[in-house]
Amino acid sequence: MKNICVVGVGYVGLVTGTCFADLGNRITGVDIVEERIANLNKGILPIYEPGLEEMVKRNVNAGRLKFTTSYAEGLKDADFVFIAVGTPEGVDGEADLQYVRQAAIATAEAMTKPLIVVNKSTVPVGTGDWVADIIRQSQPSPIPFSVVSCPEFLREGSAIVDFMNPHRTVLGSLEADAADKVAQLHLPLRAPIVVTDLRTAEMIKYASNAFLATKISFINEIANICEALGADVKEVAAGMGYDGRIGKQFLDAGLGYGGSCFPKDVKALAHMASVQGKHPQLLQAVMDINGDQRKLVVNKLRELLGELDDKVVGLLGLAFKPNTDDMRDAPSLEIARALQIAGARVKGYDPVAMTMAGRMLPNVQLVDDPYELAEGCDALVVITEWNEFKNLDMERIKASMRGSAVVDGRNLYDAAQMGQLGFRYRGIGRGYNGK
Numbered sequence: 001m002k003n004i005c006v007v008g009v010g011y012v013g014l015v016t017g018t019c020f021a022d023l024g025n026r027i028t029g030v031d032i033v034e035e036r037i038a039n040l041n042k043g044i045l046p047i048y049e050p051g052l053e054e055m056v057k058r059n060v061n062a063g064r065l066k067f068t069t070s071y072a073e074g075l076k077d078a079d080f081v082f083i084a085v086g087t088p089e090g091v092d093g094e095a096d097l098q099y100v101r102q103a104a105i106a107t108a109e110a111m112t113k114p115l116i117v118v119n120k121s122t123v124p125v126g127t128g129d130w131v132a133d134i135i136r137q138s139q140p141s142p143i144p145f146s147v148v149s150c151p152e153f154l155r156e157g158s159a160i161v162d163f164m165n166p167h168r169t170v171l172g173s174l175e176a177d178a179a180d181k182v183a184q185l186h187l188p189l190r191a192p193i194v195v196t197d198l199r200t201a202e203m204i205k206y207a208s209n210a211f212l213a214t215k216i217s218f219i220n221e222i223a224n225i226c227e228a229l230g231a232d233v234k235e236v237a238a239g240m241g242y243d244g245r246i247g248k249q250f251l252d253a254g255l256g257y258g259g260s261c262f263p264k265d266v267k268a269l270a271h272m273a274s275v276q277g278k279h280p281q282l283l284q285a286v287m288d289i290n291g292d293q294r295k296l297v298v299n300k301l302r303e304l305l306g307e308l309d310d311k312v313v314g315l316l317g318l319a320f321k322p323n324t325d326d327m328r329d330a331p332s333l334e335i336a337r338a339l340q341i342a343g344a345r346v347k348g349y350d351p352v353a354m355t356m357a358g359r360m361l362p363n364v365q366l367v368d369d370p371y372e373l374a375e376g377c378d379a380l381v382v383i384t385e386w387n388e389f390k391n392l393d394m395e396r397i398k399a400s401m402r403g404s405a406v407v408d409g410r411n412l413y414d415a416a417q418m419g420q421l422g423f424r425y426r427g428i429g430r431g432y433n434g435k
């Protein structure tokens with residue numbers, strides 16, 4: 001059992017701290033947002049993540065997990081401090097490290113005994129050295145510490161599963177004994193542990209996300225070619241996936257990737273390359289393809305509806321992916337804006353992200369279920385592949401709509417079946433023009 005302080009109780013820090021508590025450690029979550037800490041101490045979570053609310057409550061009740069705004073309290077007995085604060089996209093795509101800096105300074109000022117500082121946030125290559133310098137410069141008097149990079153590989157919507165069943169744990173440090181101590185924390189997960197230097201560990205994170213994003217843009221480019229040549233990209237992906245070197249996952253063509261990681265991390269990696277005089281042509285192409293995917297929806301709607309002026313379009317799903325309320329860089333944001341600029345009236349529904357949507361989609365009429373969404377619509381667009389959209393009563397949907405157009409942005413439906421139901425259907429890469 002170890003004492004761990006986790007700084008930043010957001011998407012990554014809250015899951016990391018709660019899961020380490022569930023493994024028997026004593027965790028103190030620290031955050032500078034007082035309301036977030038006050039809510040957590042009342043059992044109200046700042047994020048939606050399946051299974052997390054129950055796990056937080058269980059570990060708080062067991063006395064293994066608590067929350068505070070005080071670094072002094074958080075670090076008092078800590079053997080480790082995990083820095084899990086946000087690293088949002090900054091100018092030119094460079095990661096904004098202001099919160100990491102604040103956390104490093106506050107840690108240096110509050111620590112009272114030797115500490116292992118673990119960088120959990122996704123940070124540019126070289127940040128580990130930078131954090132060490134900040135701590136050294138900020139300590140009122142020298143206290144020994146080590147820095148270890150331990151990047152997260154959590155997918156929103158399955159973060160607890162991903163934490164408890166990692167493909168691997170990656171650790172980077174210039175001090176083997178520090179890396180070993182962090183490795184010990186992860187032994188109960190019974191997964192491979194890669195131990196390397198700081199910069200290599202930081203690069204493994206970026207390269208992993210950039211590769212996954214590349215797979216997505218690759219299959220989306222293939223989808224666009226399939227529409228010209230009459231092939232079905234879903235079948236293409238299935239046929240490809242049997243090859244172990246390719247793999248079945250991350251070959252779902254659609255509206256492209258969003259969220260708080262892929263867009264930011266690919267841009268940050270390209271920026272790191274560019275400032276070193278390298279030319280990240282492939283990363284740039286990945287970003288360009290991804291940006292174009294959202295534009296497909298308006299083009300397909302124009303094909304189906306003609307001019308979009310005064311048309312009513314319903315967006316099925318608003319979150320950037322299923323099983324989350326996160327709408328950061330969600331395709332719904334850009335698509336809603338483009339439709340409104342084209343003169344359409346936009347309605348929206350999401351099973352979970354409605355509060356977030358109210359803040360981020362002010363001019364979209366938000367409704368309470370898919371059938372209310374369909375009422376009076378000339379077209380429906382599948383934006384997020386929520387399970388509940390997979391078995392809708394399509395006859396009821398059709399009867400509620402004013403028109404019959406469906407743009408299936410995540411290839412949920414069978415084109416032939418939709419045609420038989422009287423819909424004018426367009427998927428992504430589903431044969432000629434997506435029909």
Ligand code: UDX
Nearest residue numbers: 152153154155156250251252256257258259261320321
């Ligand atoms: C991702 C990485 O998977 C995770 O390892 C890393 O730690 C954080 O970033 P996340 O962004 O939460 O996780 O979700 P993920 O399931 O990876 O989806 C990312 C985006 O890609 C979503 O917008 C999703 O809709 C899209 N996607 C995913 C596709 O368009 N096609 C696919 O086949 C898979």
